[in-house]
Amino acid sequence: DVVMTQSPLSLPVALGQPASISCRSSQSLVYSDGYIYLNWFQQRPGQSPRRLIYKVSNRDSGVPDRFSGSGSGTDFTLKISRVEAEDVGVYYCMQGTHWPKTFGQGTKVEIK
Amino acid sequence: EVQLVESGGGLVQPGGSLRLSCAASGFTFSFYWMSWVRQAPGKGLEWLANIKEDGSEKYYVDSVRGRFTISRDNGKNSLYLQMNNLRAEDSAVYYCSRDGAYWGQGALVTVSS
Numbered sequence: 001d002v003v004m005t006q007s008p009l010s011l012p013v014a015l016g017q018p019a020s021i022s023c024r025s026s027q028s029l030v031y032s033d034g035y036i037y038l039n040w041f042q043q044r045p046g047q048s049p050r051r052l053i054y055k056v057s058n059r060d061s062g063v064p065d066r067f068s069g070s071g072s073g074t075d076f077t078l079k080i081s082r083v084e085a086e087d088v089g090v091y092y093c094m095q096g097t098h099w100p101k102t103f104g105q106g107t108k109v110e111i112k
Numbered sequence: 113e114v115q116l117v118e119s120g121g122g123l124v125q126p127g128g129s130l131r132l133s134c135a136a137s138g139f140t141f142s143f144y145w146m147s148w149v150r151q152a153p154g155k156g157l158e159w160l161a162n163i164k165e166d167g168s169e170k171y172y173v174d175s176v177r178g179r180f181t182i183s184r185d186n187g188k189n190s191l192y193l194q195m196n197n198l199r200a201e202d203s204a205v206y207y208c209s210r211d212g213a214y215w216g217q218g219a220l221v222t223v224s225s
Contacts, residue, residue, distance in 0.1 A: 048215040092157055100173040101159040
């Protein structure tokens with residue numbers, strides 16, 4: 001199975017400051033169609049996961065533009081340009097290129 | 113508005129069975145792959161199974177293959193997960209998902225004697 005490794009696992013951030021989460025895959029996530037199926041999810045406390053980013057850098061509908069995704073090959077990053085209180089939660093990267101789909105361990109974002 | 117509503121969770125003894133259902137609305141159910149994902153208490157997410165639009169292809173993670181069966185009824189806009197030979201480590205919140213883009217609220221399954 002493809003192992004997804006996130007860092008850091010805990011991220012205290014002051015309000016209004018930027019945050020960055022790294023995700024590394026154990027093998028290339030380029031699918032046969034040329035796309036990279038790397039997604040980012042947010043899970044607020046007590047809520048279901050919510051997809052923020054699909055195919056590396058595409059924001060889902062309704063996702064604030066302070067969230068951005070980037071990367072290629074095996075290294076990917078989720079950035080929050082200015083953290084707001086509602087961004088508190090756990091963030092997961094997930095690869096959908098290889099079966100089984102696999103998630104990173106999660107990064108807990110909290111307000112410093 | 114896309115809605116996914118799980119039901120059928122509960123407490124079951126080790127070795128027992130349970131069937132989860134997911135009622136879908138707000139989209140053409142038969143046009144989409146559907147999935148089950150679970151989350152053990154205080155843990156991360158685990159993608160369990162996928163089913164193709166017409167049910168002709170199904171994929172399972174190793175930890176549930178042979179014990180769990182994903183199925184769907186496009187006439188009823190419903191997704192199912194039949195879980196047999198349940199173990200304590202299967203205790204989790206089970207989410208129905210339209211391939212990651214949309215998620216239900218989850219159904220809690222507790223396996224305990």
